[in-house]
Amino acid sequence: LRRTKHLLRVPCDSGKISNQTNSIECTFCPDDFWSNIDRTVCVLKIVEFLAYDSLGIALTVISVVGASLTIAVFAVFFYHRNTAIVRVNNSVLSFFILFALTLCFLCSLVFIGEPTYWSCMLRHTIFSITFSFCISCILGKTLVVLAAFTATTPGDNIMKWLGPKQQRAIIFICTVIQVVICAAWLIESPPFPSRNTQYEISKIILECSVGSSLAFWCVLGYIGLQACLCFILAFLARKLPGNFNEAKVITFSMLIFCAVWLSFVPAYISSPGKYADAVESFAILASSFGLLFCLFAPKCFIILLKPEKNTRQHLMGK
Known part of the structure; x- marks a missing residue:
């Protein structure tokens, strides 16, 4: 029965x-x-978000290691600030870039943890402003390198238009444009936490909705525009004379930066829930490591291991 x-x-x-x-x-x-x-x-239902589990802890450790390496490079440059390689390559802009890279590494931590109203607003805005600031500094350095090597005669005096004040103005203006875009985004349609039950109906995926998709892609597009402009200018200056032409390393760093973020877009769109946040955090860390190693590893190698090459005569070459 x-x-x-x-x-x-x-x-x-x-x-x-x-x-x-x-x-x-x-x-x-x-x-x-x-x-x-x-x-x-x-x-x-199972509630899913990028928590401090094995994946979240791994991203946190990588972020902290990256920030620590950047601070260590900052200390090396500050200690050797009067040497040729630091002075020839514009020490002030180098310190600005290192400060911006430290912020870039740390901003990936905002993507870990349960999404809240404030964390969702901070995630993309902090990321976009810090990266825009970093690329603006690199753009300013690229313009200085290009101007310094193209001023072939004393009568050109092109460097008077790219003095320290003008360099800071370029960085400020380029960063403020991104700040304005982010402010308009937060005022008009800010990101907010949402509960996604459509992707997998047996789970509740906590995520940050971008609010305005147009603003989100404008933010990424502006960073891409800065990176492309920086790459083009550095590419034009890559064959200029000098044993340590910084335009070469800037070209390579921008190439890696653009490759990382071009591969990020399809991966981000196709990744669900916490994996989308993990992909974005990984892209932030990968591009930050790429900029740090490409821009500063060759200089640290000469400063620490090849001090005999750390002379103005060797660096200027022909």
Whole structure:
């Protein structure tokens, strides 16, 4: 008789239950619940976000290591600030870039943890402003390198238009444009936390909705525009004379930067839930490491291991 009653039981679809053996009706589970395997009871849905689990901890460690390496490079440059390689390559802009890279490494930490109203607003705005500031500094340095090597005669005096004040003005203006875009984004349609139950109906995926998609892509597009402009200018100056032409390393660093973020876009779009945040955090860290090593590893190598090459005569070459 028990077996007959078991056979009479109607199997329910996912999300429905029937807690009576001979029942022919199934009832829906509440919004935050899902049916168990036997379809006899409703259980809480799994809540998923980029938490401090193995993935979150790994990203945190990489972020802290990157920031620590940047601070170490800053200390090396500050200690050797009167040497040729630091002075020839514009020490002030180098310190600005290192400060910006430290912020870039640390801003990836905002993507870890449960999304809240404030964290969602801070995620993309802090990331976009810090990276825009960093690329603006590199753009300013590229313009200085290009101007210094193209001023072939004393009468050109092109460097008077790219003095320290003008360099800071370029960095300020380029960064303020991004700040204005972010301010308009936050005022008009800011990012907000959302509960995604459509991608996988048995789970609740906590994520940050971007609010205005147009503003989100404008922010990324502006950073891409800065990087492309910096790459083009550095590419034009790559064959200029000098044993340590910084335009070469800037060209390579911008190439890596653009490659990382071009591969990020399809990966971000196709990644669900916490993996989208992990992909964006990884892209931030990968591009930051690329800039740090390409721009500063050759200089640190000469400063620490080849001090005999750290002379103005060797660096200027022909």
